[in-house]
Amino acid sequence: IGDRLLEAAEAAALERDCVSMRLEVRRDNPPSLNLFRRHGYRQFKEVLDYYEDHMAALRFEKRLVPQIQLALVKVPYYQQTLEFTCGPAALMMAMKALDPMLELDRKLELRLWREATTIFMTSGHGGCGPYGLALSAYRRGFDLEIYVNEDGVFLVDSVRSLEKKEVMRLVQEDWIEELRQLPVTLHCGSLGVDELRQKFEAGGIPLVLISSYRIYGERFPHWVVVTGFDDHYIYVHDPLVDAEKGETVTDSVNMPIPHREFQRMARYGKAAQKAVLILYRSQRRPELPTLF
Incomplete structure (x- = not known):
């Protein structure tokens, strides 16, 4: 019984x-x-x-959901070491999937954060927005597409101070000006699960900005990297391991999320901001070869 x-x-x-x-x-x-x-x-x-x-x-x-077939998993896992480095950790996993020779370590994690930080966020250190992460990926020799659903200042809802909002605006404005000088495709729009799957199956590795509320019960912006799909679930590597709740790396690797649930969580803030980066292999030489 x-x-x-x-x-x-x-x-x-x-x-x-x-x-x-x-x-x-x-x-x-x-x-x-x-x-x-x-x-x-x-x-x-x-x-x-x-x-x-x-x-x-x-x-x-x-x-309850079986692990996806190992043949489909091509994204290695890297756990963020600080509460504000989910973006760098997700980017590192995507870059490693496309360049197996890339060494993942804490130095690279912190270097990427310094390059891509929004300076401020909530009450602590700033996280990373889509434009800063995109520039870091481009400088390391990867092609990419950027999808954002609006041209407002990303993650600005995470701070209250007008001075901090202005700093974040200036930082983003500077990133966008630099991106416009580069062969990087910037789309004003959002991607559904089916479109993400098409990009993934074409060789792209998606990084998606989500609200962590549906996973952790706290409202903070969070980056995850997509590792696979099936007819019901999208699978992601979550760089955060919530050890305080008894979780281990196993809980964060190939995390299955129902398609409908993922659509609801793939946005952040009152403005429901959406951001996706799609990384691809490139024949272009990195601009920062000494970082590898």
């Missing part, structure tokens, strides 16, 4: 577009522990003194 109930619960979760299940079990309950382990659940945390009799609880998780 326990097996059938668990299978029914997993099926109901999948119908609701849930990609994983979490549960907790008393540490002194071997039959239940064996049941969940037999069905592929992994323990990720122990909570001491959890129940009324002070028994500990073991927390388990299972990904």
